[in-house]
Amino acid sequence: MTKFQTFLILLILGILFASPTYADDLFQFDEGFDQSALDLYERSLQLAERYPNLIAFEPLGMSTDQRPIYVLRVSENINSHNRYAYTDKMHIMISAGLHARETYNPFVTLRLIEDYAKDYYAEDTLNFVNMKDILSKTVIHVIPLSNPDGFDIVKFGPDAIKDKSLKSFFEKEVRGDYTRLKANVNGVDLNRNFENYTLNRDTMTFKTDEGIKDRYAIVRKNPALDFYGGPYPGSEIETQILQDYYLSYDFRVYLSYHSMGRVIYRGSTHYSQSIAKLTLDYRDLACEITHYKIPFETNQSAWGYESGFVLYNTNKPLITIETTPTVEFPTPSKYYKSEYNRFKLNELPIAFIEKAHQIGYFDYKLYKDGVYVRDFVDLDYAKAIATQIGGEILIYEGPPRYDQALRSDVSNIINSYRSIFKINSFFIK
Numbered sequence: 363m364t365k366f367q368t369f370l371i372l373l374i375l376g377i378l379f380a381s382p383t384y385a386d387d388l389f390q391f392d393e394g395f396d397q398s399a400l401d402l403y404e405r406s407l408q409l410a411e412r413y414p415n416l417i418a419f420e421p422l423g424m425s426t427d428q429r430p431i432y433v434l435r436v437s438e439n440i441n442s443h444n445r446y447a448y449t450d451k452m453h454i455m456i457s458a459g460l461h462a463r464e465t466y467n468p469f470v471t472l473r474l475i476e477d478y479a480k481d482y483y484a485e486d487t488l489n490f491v492n493m494k495d496i497l498s499k500t501v502i503h504v505i506p507l508s509n510p511d512g513f514d515i516v517k518f519g520p521d522a523i524k525d526k527s528l529k530s531f532f533e534k535e536v537r538g539d540y541t542r543l544k545a546n547v548n549g550v551d552l553n554r555n556f557e558n559y560t561l562n563r564d565t566m567t568f569k570t571d572e573g574i575k576d577r578y579a580i581v582r583k584n585p586a587l588d589f590y591g592g593p594y595p596g597s598e599i600e601t602q603i604l605q606d607y608y609l610s611y612d613f614r615v616y617l618s619y620h621s622m623g624r625v626i627y628r629g630s631t632h633y634s635q636s637i638a639k640l641t642l643d644y645r646d647l648a649c650e651i652t653h654y655k656i657p658f659e660t661n662q663s664a665w666g667y668e669s670g671f672v673l674y675n676t677n678k679p680l681i682t683i684e685t686t687p688t689v690e691f692p693t694p695s696k697y698y699k700s701e702y703n704r705f706k707l708n709e710l711p712i713a714f715i716e717k718a719h720q721i722g723y724f725d726y727k728l729y730k731d732g733v734y735v736r737d738f739v740d741l742d743y744a745k746a747i748a749t750q751i752g753g754e755i756l757i758y759e760g761p762p763r764y765d766q767a768l769r770s771d772v773s774n775i776i777n778s779y780r781s782i783f784k785i786n787s788f789f790i791k
């Protein structure tokens with residue numbers, strides 16, 4: 363074959379397989395390292411504009427130093443006002459950027475949903491998934507940057523702090539090498555700031571942190587680069603936004619992205635045998651896909667973890683994915699592409715979604731005032747929550763029956779859906 367014939371064949375193939383997607387990715391591996399919180403925010407808006415049938419953008423609030431915190435929801439017909447855009451689908455929660463210095467993951471979570479959107483229109487983009495099938499029955503929720511103030515401080519220094527009094531507080535009280543910062547601009551480690559409740563299985567009542575002996579195991583008493591839990595549980599606006607969103611949908615599983623040396627944490631599972639088993643199943647699947655390792659685990663645990671909040675409130679697993687080696691911060695640019703490809707980071711959420719569909723819903727379903735709230739893997743736990751909120755447990759197999767509950771006169775289906783799933787004024791005050 364001559365060079366010209368080869369050229370012609372490639373040209374014809376190119377025309378035949380041309381896709382409606384764009385040539386340039388919005389989230390480019392070689393640009394990620396330099397991007398600010400505002401850059402990621404603007405790109406996220408563009409991503410939602412580029413794929414209006416697949417991606418919905420919602421602002422959730424502003425951080426302490428007034429940077430937007432937002433969610434992207436990915437599913438087929440996501441912006442349609444038909445309630446089936448949300449109900450009859452399974453929901454999975456992905457979050458990143460809780461710890462300031464772990465700067466790689468906000469980029470990663472955005473890049474992976476861009477890959478998913480591309481594959482939806484051009485099926486040869488990803489070879490491990492049928493994205494049309496996945497997105498017809500699943501909603502993927504992504505909060506890419508939970509601690510945007512800390513993210514910018516680690517990348518650009520304390521001069522990035524916009525508010526003068528916050529800046530002088532940070533420089534005086536938090537101190538130290540700001541590239542090691544895990545906390546937010548107030549010096550509060552958000553992964554020690556979550557509201558924490560445990561179930562006393564003898565009395566079947568919930569108790570707060572007071573009952574936990576090792577509250578200060580890895581928690582400092584003053585603002586610092588890391589491990590300070592804040593003046594009280596849920597004191598930080600960033601934590602409040604996450605807590606609120608985590609209870610707003612009937613999520614099957616939560617994935618939280620951190621960067622502490624290529625391991626997968628399963629979070630505390632002392633709660634019940636059934637939730638422990640479920641959590642371990644997801645953890646093992648994550649290890650199988652990524653080849654990240656299982657870390658050394660101790661019984662000691664601090665207070666105020668995100669995983670604890672999710673476990674206690676929803677009785678569903680939260681799996682923590684620790685990407686990249688813990689050496690330099692902010693995460694060096696050399697990892698952006700290699701880590702993504704080598705450890706199959708875009709395959710992991712798909713594997714979790716497939717597993718969630720395979721498992722299906724649990725039999726113990728909580729209703730309050732005739733409205734479905736969520737299902738539980740553990741009956742004792744379901745009963746305890748039901749008692750707490752004045753609800754009841756209905757036991758039946760298969761997906762939840764919530765048709766009765768949806769009001770037909772609501773124009774904003776999203777808010778209606780969320781108010782149904784939220785356990786009002788229980789843990790969130």
Ligand SMILES: [Zn+2]
Pocket residue numbers: 461464620621622
């Ligand atoms: Zn972390």
